[in-house]
Amino acid sequence: MSTQTRPIAPAPSPWPKVAGVVALLTVIVSVLLTAFAWPSVRSSVHDVPIAVAGPATATGPVTAALQQRLPGGFDITPVADTAAAERLIRDREVYGAVDVSGAVPQVLTASAASATIAQTLQGVATALGQARSATPGPAVAVRDIVALPADDPRGAGLGAAALPLVMGALITAVLLTGLLRGAGRRVAGALAFSVTGGLAMAAILQFWFGSIGGAYLANAGAVALTVAAISTTLLGLEALLGYPGFGLGAALMMLVGNPFAGSATAPEMLPGWGGALGQLLPPGAGGQLLRCTAFFDGAGSGHAVTVLLSWLALGVSLCLVSGLRTGRAATGGDAGAGRAATGGDAGAGRAATGGDAGAGRAATGGDAGAGRAATGGDAGAGRAATGGDAGAGRAATARPAGAGQAPA
Numbered sequence: 001m002s003t004q005t006r007p008i009a010p011a012p013s014p015w016p017k018v019a020g021v022v023a024l025l026t027v028i029v030s031v032l033l034t035a036f037a038w039p040s041v042r043s044s045v046h047d048v049p050i051a052v053a054g055p056a057t058a059t060g061p062v063t064a065a066l067q068q069r070l071p072g073g074f075d076i077t078p079v080a081d082t083a084a085a086e087r088l089i090r091d092r093e094v095y096g097a098v099d100v101s102g103a104v105p106q107v108l109t110a111s112a113a114s115a116t117i118a119q120t121l122q123g124v125a126t127a128l129g130q131a132r133s134a135t136p137g138p139a140v141a142v143r144d145i146v147a148l149p150a151d152d153p154r155g156a157g158l159g160a161a162a163l164p165l166v167m168g169a170l171i172t173a174v175l176l177t178g179l180l181r182g183a184g185r186r187v188a189g190a191l192a193f194s195v196t197g198g199l200a201m202a203a204i205l206q207f208w209f210g211s212i213g214g215a216y217l218a219n220a221g222a223v224a225l226t227v228a229a230i231s232t233t234l235l236g237l238e239a240l241l242g243y244p245g246f247g248l249g250a251a252l253m254m255l256v257g258n259p260f261a262g263s264a265t266a267p268e269m270l271p272g273w274g275g276a277l278g279q280l281l282p283p284g285a286g287g288q289l290l291r292c293t294a295f296f297d298g299a300g301s302g303h304a305v306t307v308l309l310s311w312l313a314l315g316v317s318l319c320l321v322s323g324l325r326t327g328r329a330a331t332g333g334d335a336g337a338g339r340a341a342t343g344g345d346a347g348a349g350r351a352a353t354g355g356d357a358g359a360g361r362a363a364t365g366g367d368a369g370a371g372r373a374a375t376g377g378d379a380g381a382g383r384a385a386t387g388g389d390a391g392a393g394r395a396a397t398a399r400p401a402g403a404g405q406a407p408a
Helices: 015-041 054-071 080-092 115-132 156-160 162-179 183-208 217-240 243-257 274-278 282-295 302-405
Strands: 048-053 074-079 097-099 106-109 141-145
Touching: 015 183, 015 243, 048 080, 048 115, 048 243, 054 074, 054 115, 074 080, 080 097, 080 106, 080 274, 097 217, 106 115, 106 183, 115 141, 156 162, 156 282, 162 183, 162 217, 162 243, 162 282, 183 302, 217 243, 217 282, 243 274, 243 282
Parallel strands: 048 074, 048 097, 106 141
Antiparallel strands: 097 106
16 A cells, blocks of 8 residues: 655744844835825925016015015016016926016916916915005906816826826836847837827827827827836846846836926925936926926927937847847857867867778788788798698608619
8 A cells, every 4th residue: 555745844934034024024115105205295395486577676576575485485587578477487487477567466377387386376376465455456366377177177187197107117118028038129019019008198198087188199209208218228227137127227217206206296396306306217207298298389398308318218228238248148159059069070070080090000900910820821831831742752752762672
């Protein structure tokens, strides 16, 4: 009767390892919370570019009042009139303006540029109105020069699109790395998906949610360029450094680029250097580019396009360098195998030639020895035969003589 051996269950993990895993998870969740919550918690108005329109005698007191109300909050550009202020807003050089050039003071906003800053400027208008309440005159009006769509007046869709855009690019890089071989094919797949994904995401935001306006193809191009910049960068880092490179790129885009993009508020609202850093990474540059194409006819998009194209070129270059390096390694391996095979064939040929030569020499020696043996044998046989014949002749000669002597 056969006995079956039960498999031995692996021993449980030691408790120090359990403690190490728990500590690692604690660090990870702490980093995630800090990365995503800290920029929002510490956001404030600082160095926000606005304009003040009107004569110097009128703009001076307004500028002083703004600086007193929010010290360091605004970067003020004085302009002559309302038209100049509106032009700066539409060109995305300022977020709004305080216009005291006419008889009725007004505050110009652009909620499409940033709903948060537009609300801040509305608070400025309220303060100015309270200051004027002591003197007779009309109240301060607020006019939204570039407004958000009526279907999404708070801009929630545009702000929420930042994370899915980055996640889509990350998933693209993961799938292309796992399913396709060859740097060229992966890059081609990333670029092709960038086009189709850009068309799909822009259609959802514009025609379904109603969160953006403008030209559909321009919006799709902005999304496509952002996805291409992120996905090709991740592919390039993975091709050059392996999975550690992919992890580095994913952490850069998710934990730095996305929280500091300023898509929900504005880069100037982020703490410290966060806003400037975010605009140098694809998530932040992509969000600003989409605002430019959706609401400002592409005005002010030069910086964002330059950043995205730079990251795209970097990612493609890394993929090409990795592909060339892999090709050279494969060529070197084939050449080494060819040299080894050639050396083996040559050695085998030399061994066979030596063997044939030795066999020939052995055969020749054997034939020569056999010839010498045969010659010696023939010579001995001849000598033996000659000796025998001579002995027989002498015996025959002796017998007749003996026979003749007997009768006598």
